[in-house]
Amino acid sequence: MKRILVLLAHPLIESSTINRTLVEALSKHEQVTTHNLYQTYPDFQIDTEKEKELLLCHDVIVFVFPIYWYSSPSLLKEWQDCVLEYGFAYGSKGNKLHGKTLLCMTSTGSPLSAYQPDDSQESIMKTLLMPIEKMAQDTGLNYLEPITLYGSRTAVEEGRLAPHVTHCMDKINALLSKE
Template sequence: MKKILIIFAHPAFQKSRVNARLIEGLAQMEGITFHDLYQAYPEFDIDIAAEQQLLTGHDVIVFHHPFFWYSTPALLKEWQDLVLEHGWAYGSQGNQLNDKWFFNIITTGGGAAAYSQQGYNFYTIRQLLAPIEQTARLCKMVFLPPYVVHGTHAITPEEIEAYREKGQRLLTMIRDGDFDLAAAMQLQYLNDYMKRSD
């Protein structure tokens, strides 16, 4: 059984519609640690040692956040800057994260079509995630495709519920080892892994 750490970052959670629903029940799931970053560090005073300990105690690391300006919210960026230390996370002596799995759960306002050369975001999600993918690679982690909730500006409650249910099923499969890593690595989105098994 794999232990999963969800690092959740949303600076204005009180205004959230989609993410508020998506995380429902996560904290109660067995084998999953739900870590609400903005709640833990409202003043950005990240406890580096505690964060590193948290990382060491898990096998799968998930960044769960809205895709603000094609990146993570500010606190999660600061978290990367401070927690992923040289000599700990990367470098010849930095092997603490070796072979852990890593992926993003992100929500975007724009629809899937917007993230293409023809759309107004021009780049694909995978292209835009390149900095994070490379970060994971440098930390010798296994970078999995992201789980993406597109089109949140016009999403219906039923659609959100479907995303939530599918996402949590995915997490359960990963947790229980009922997951084909090689197959998943071929995909653009983790969403499609579920499509495959459906």
């Protein structure tokens, strides 16, 4: 049976309607483990061995985080720097994550238009997430197309939160049923 690890990296989850609602929905699934990095490591002192064990016993890793100033929250980067060590995640013997899957579920406070330079129809989100995609490649993770909810500040009033959560849950269910 496949298992999914949701790594929540939101420094203000109590005040986040979008990410809190999403993680609450994800955590109801029996094959999903949710792990709140800011709750577990408020001092940024990451237990690398514990984190490696979590990675090893899951098939899919899902990063859930808001985009802050065109980047991920700092604890997610710290987690990557500490946990994805040479010899474990990369290098000649660093194959522990090979064949696992990585999915990012992100949200932005600003609307999509803030992420479309020069009135382009293309979002710069792929560029912003390029370091995570490259990390996935270097560690043997299968990187999936990220799911982003733009304009989270107005998502509830505009009726976009429920469809977003449904879309994310559908993706999780598809990953669990995929052999």
